[in-house]
Amino acid sequence: MLTRPVTDTAPGALALGTLHRDADDPAAFLGQLGALYAAGLRLPLPSGRVIDLPAPRWRHVRHWWTDGRAATTTPAAEPEEQIAAPQETSVTARLCHHIAAVTGHAPGRVTPATALADLGLDSLMAVRVQTALEREFGVELQLRDLLGTPTVEQLAERIRQTLPAGDGSPLRTLRAGGSHPPLFLVHAAGGTTDVYRTLAQRLGNDRPVYGLERIEEATTVTEKASRYAEIITSAHPNGPCVLGGWSFGGFVAQETARQLTAARREVELVVLIDSVRPLPLPGLARDDRIRAHFTGFARHVADTYGVGLELPYDELVAMDDDGARIHAVLGALREAAEVPAAVLEHQRSSYLDLRIGEAHRPGHYDGRVVLYRATERAPHTVRDAAYERDDEALGWDEVCPRLSVVRVGGHHLSLLDPPHVDEIATQLRRELAEQTR
Structure with a gap:
């Protein structure tokens, strides 16, 4: 039940009200606050961050207050379409849902890139998140790992590492629906295709988007591409498709396109997201x-x-x-x-x-290829001279004669995050629209 706003005895703290635990939700609480505001009650916005305080055992209420400290940053509002809907079953989407439910933040506030430290997640809330995740996924999650993980996506990746393999298929649906040719995106080095979720959302509803996850037993790009070509043919046996990938994923996508076209399948476009062909270094053994x-x-x-x-x-x-x-x-x-x-x-x-x-030497490919090239120097933890290229095409013009290069603001590690991913999505939508004319 909502109580009237009162001033806490702690300096600078303002109690906003209470909620019955497991009975009311944040939306109802905000609605009742809005009713008070409409009735003429002044509700000054306190500074600081919102914290979920533990309730005494004899009172089943949830207290919300601010700690009085000035906020250091004001996170920008995230567009709703960027957030996976709660009904989605991916680990990242379910994790966002559980964190939002526990912390009281709006679903649009919790995204894969959100820092857990920015959500006011204390140890008690972490226990509640931990319990929800263990119940849903059947995993054993250490509390110190949950609290020590920087972002929501990194926590989701940690959970995925503990999940059983399932049906063994590396094909993942990133966005379902749409009548246009599907887009298949290959994982980057050491990562999962969850990095493409924001891009998939930004591309709209008219095209299904799938991720191709890592195949451990395939030990060459050619072998990986052969497996992916089989998977794509099985999932989409007729009609054209679009292939792409970020970094290492671009190498595999280009080779997969070569194999599909050799099998007389139509590939409308290959999308390379800052895939850099390493330079030969004859002077370095x-x-x-x-x-x-x-x-x-x-x-x-x-x-x-x-x-x-x-x-x-x-x-x-x-x-x-x-x-x-x-x-x-x-x-x-x-x-x-x-x-x-x-x-x-x-x-x-x-x-x-x-x-x-x-070890891979890309072969000649005659189809259309677009390269989204980062314009800033990346803050790599370990630098390698072989990847320090300054040529516009990053070496791909040698094997892809129908290559077009689009320069994108940002560096290699930031291209799939806003605002740079929005630029890529806009350019890619335009490129794909031209293919359908």
């Missing part, structure tokens, strides 16, 4: 490059975790197997610092995907 990479990684660990990472560089260079090499490095990292399992898995899969991408 393989051994030196491996040593330089892991020296840079050790510096990153020191900066991030404040510990020295002692690596057996000579042994790493002598190894012929990339999997064994990264296993040894991550084993040393586990000994040196407490690193979440999801972070270790991301480092492992990223390294292996990048090695697969570097």
Whole structure:
């Protein structure tokens, strides 16, 4: 039941009212506040952030108040279409739903990119989120992992790492519905296709969008592309399609398009999102490059975790197997610092995907290709001279004669986040509209 606003005894704190636990929701609360405001009651907006206070055991009410501190930032309102609807079943969508329900924030406030620290998520609320997630997904989630994860999407990825494989299919629906040819997006190095959800939402309702997740047992780009071509043919046996991917995903998308067109399937467009073909470095031997990479990684660990990472560089260079090499490095990292399992898995899969991408030599492709090229220098934790290209086409004009390049504000790691993803979506909608004329 709503109570009238009263001043708390703590300096600068203003109690806004109460709600019956599990009986009222934030929308009803705001509606009743609005009724008071319409009746002429002044409701000054307090500074600070909203916090969910624990209720005493003998009172089943939910108290909302502000801590009186001036807000340091004011998050911009997120468009509603950016947020996965609560009825969607993806891990990210369900996580956004549960966090919004527990914290009282509007669904549009909790997005995959939202920092958990910005939501006022305290330990008691975290327990409630933890309970909801364990009940829905049947996973065991450590509270320290939940509170220590920076963003909603990173927490969703951590949950996905603990889920069973399901039916084993790497095909994921990012946006259903629409009569135009479907868009298939290949995962980037070490990541999932959840990174494309905002782009899929921005493309509108007239085209289904699917993600192609990582296939662990496929160890070359050609092999991955062959598997994806089979999956696409099974899911969409007739008519044209569109393929794309960010970074490493672009390499696989281009090769998949080559294989599909060789099988007489029509591919309307291949979309490369800042996929950089590595430069040949004849002056840098393989051994030196491996040593330089892991020296840079050790510096990153020191900066991030404040510990020295002692690596057996000579042994790493002598190894012929990339999997064994990264296993040894991550084993040393586990000994040196407490690193979440999801972070270790991301480092492992990223390294292996990048090695697969570097070993691939893209073949000639005559179809239409658009490259969305970042215009700013990316803040990579480990820099590699092979990827420091300054040519407009990032090397793709050598194998794709029908290539068009679109420069996009932002850097490699920010292109799929607003506002840059909005620019890509606008340009891509225009490009796809031209294909249908």
